[in-house]
Amino acid sequence: MRAKITYAVTAAVLVVYFVLAGGRGVVLIRHGTPLTVAFGVAVLVIPLIGVWFLWKNTQFVRRANRLAAELEAEGGLPVDELVRTAGGRIDRDSADEVFARRKAETEDSPDDWRCWFRLAVAYHDARDTPRARRAMQRAIALHAGRPAAG
Template structure:
């Protein structure tokens, strides 16, 4: 719950900053000076791009959490299998071992969103964030195209 409050707070601050920058952009556009208008256009467009990224990432996180809750209700969430180092990080060899199993599971059932979810967790544990996000996006896409209860 604390993570959601922090995320909401930071997202709100970010939207407020976007608003101030966009307002400054509009004010620069209204000056009539070519250089100021160019800077104003950029200052107005950057917050638009920022809002899109914020929306996209918030949507991704909500969908991933929804899948996690659904998988947990089914009893299909991956258990804490990996050994941890003294510092609390997941042992690299253990993460690689689990990843190999999850990858094989996903190759055997490429249309099962549950396998892709577990593969995303394995990628994350192996510290491969870009592939973890891609695998989670695949899980989300597959789940959205799967009728409920299947």
């Protein structure tokens, strides 16, 4: 729940920023000189890219949450098996063992979105965000019946 609130607050702050920046871009364009029009267009590009990024990220989160809900209903959500030190750091040996099992699972069933979801969770638990995101994107694509890249 905390993550959802944090995401919503961050998205709201970004939207406010996009509106403010976009407003400044429009003011610059309305000023009418070639320099202010050029700056205005440049200022408008940032909010447009930001809105696109926020939209794509929101779609990703919603799709991943749908997969999590479906897997939970099936009783197949992965359990955090990673051993942590007293300070909260993940024990590397435990992480290697979990990853080996999850990778073997995905190699045995490369077209099963559930395996890719569990691998993504293992990467996320180990704070390997790029790999977690790629594995989750693959799980989403497989669940949707689309061929998964790479």
